[in-house]
Amino acid sequence: MTGATMPETATAPKVELPPFGRFFLPGPTEVLPEVLEAQVGPMIGHRGPDLQKLMARIQPGLQDVFRTRRPVYVSASSATGLMEAAIRNGVRRKVLCLVNGAFSERFFKIARACGLEADALEVPWGEAHTPDMLEDALRGKDYDAVTVVHCETSTGVLNPIADLARVAHAAGDVAILVDCVSSLAGAPVLADEWGLDFALAGSQKCLAIPPGLAVGVAQEHMLERAAAKKDRGVYFDFLEFERNLEKGETPNTPAVSLLYALAVQLDRIRAETMEARWARHEAMARRTWQWVDEMRDRGIELSILAREGYRSPTVTTIRPPAGWTGPKLAAALRERGYTIATGYGKMKEETFRIGHMGDHTVAELEELLGVIEEVLAR
Template identity: 35%
Template sequence: MYTNILRHPGPTPIPQKVQLAMAHDIYSHRSGEFVELYRETTKRLKPLFGTKQDILLLPSGGTAALEAAAINTVSSGEDVVVITVGAFGDYFVGICEKYGFNVHKLAIEWGEACTEEALVEFLKPLNSIKAVFATYNETSTGIINPIEKLAKVVRTQTDALFIVDGVSCVGGAPAEMDEWGIDILVTGSQKAMMLPPGLSFVSVSERAWKAIENNKTPSYYLNLSSYRNWAEKGMTPNTPAITLIYGLAAVLDLIEEEGYEQTIARHALMKDMVRAAMRSLGIGLLTSDEYASPTITTILTPEGLDLGDYLGHLKNEYHLDFAGGLGHLQGKVFRFGHMGYCFPSDILEAVSLMEAGLQDFNYSFESGAGIKAAQDVFLSRKKR
């Protein structure tokens, strides 16, 4: 049986070193061995978040961590702003509405980023905003929001907390939580963190902890104060995903071996390689270069092709697995993931197989043009 070449926005491929680490003999989450593992791995995570604050580990998917960030800081009836630029920004809207928050939705056209000017204008007539929620990297559209600039607007124009979904980019894009003024930053295991699903990471500022202490929304499993109290003991309040934390230690080994700055640069390089390849093949891109995600590229359906047939053919014939579009973009775009355990050689492989599929569908293009364009970007960056 062939293994698919997974080029999704998550889950993403898992390095062999990480798989082997997760095969470690299990031990109790109340043991001294676990305490040492927990404290060491959470300490090593801090540079990825750009923070001196503790990193809390939740045995959950990223969505549960987003819910925890919301319900621990805001109470029913309080005003919040949710910046949404795609399907996953709408997740925050759904969470906030479910708990009875008064939601002011700043909806940006899919494929566009939220600019600081748009946020300034949106906030002007609003008073007593408790929190502003934003998605750093939107995987449904392949855009990355200018989070540093948006954080500055929130800081200078309101007293609100700034809560950021970094699920699909922490580990593959710059994150400076403390310097930028982010109050809660969340990510998940199955994206740039190169792990299976089932673990999420939350970091909380001192301002946010004060809000949490005064918050009225009840919570039990997702109670961040409980996670903080247990973290002081080097543990979690409930049984954690122990094997994933073994794997996390191996992930951090890999990132530290490469160097975090080099990891970020690699993701930016792969983004540029994919975009250059598509342009050389005459295939459109949903987003502008300015706000293009370093971890995923959203690509318009090649002209004259049935997207479902093309993606199915790539998977069945060449074992290349891309993600389709979401929401109203379904059937109009596909998504090329290049995050985590992905390297320039993987981009060249995927583009080559894309070209083979295009030839099978009699799509008109210069054979090898996409590969050459991606390779030229790689070679030019390598010489610097």
């Protein structure tokens, strides 16, 4: 149009990042500045050599994190999307869902919503499922799949996944479908060695990049199950993930900016080594548990929800002393520049959660614990 002028280009204000080491949610976790900055890379075509090169860089790191030789699916979705993928591709007729918290209950609800016959094997929040429980539940039944959450983020319980997988497979043609959302890259997940038929996670927990990606690995025999399912859907079709990965692509438009961040973070994780990363998470968890004991010795009655032997190295759920609630404590810490989580779901008021995951250190955790102690001692 004659005489038309282009509007002036707006300059986005530079965002000032808060000091690292004060954000202890159990997801989304804190993201390092260099990982955040990686997202400003240029847009690239998602059906061509640029994406193929990026996916080729990412795959070895993801395989290392999952400890698998299988290709790892990358989905532009939350982890809940791949929970639905697990159900739609991996359950033939009837599924047993191990429920011990909010996220394992989500797996059960997804199975029902997908029109499948599903039963819940429930234990109280704060408890784990044991191999004996699963063996009894499978005996004489016609389940062909089991769902389980490795680390139940709502309770801080770590289920004994290797043992549960062994029991599931001993029962016959029973697939085990595992939510590793808050354990992957923080606790050992050995997908091939443990025989996890499908394992999934999200980007915003121990992987420590922004939310928006889900990753998962299916053992090869699961593709036969998927192929036999006529209602496996489109967006989360295992066969489409496989076909596209052979070309170094994704089935649908990828979240390119998040892939840049993932590539940088996987390089960092491999430099640290998985063994060192697991050890760092374990050290943070043990320091948290020790601190709870120390506080109790000083007359501040804290208690850990999960029983010893079944505690997660990535998140601890704690009951506060009398006169405190999870939201009240979280609000008091926000006033001091620190972020922790309230309880989740039905335990929102009666617990608080510390996410000692991602790229945090014991030293940063010590500062947080000191601030919590000051608040509770007022």
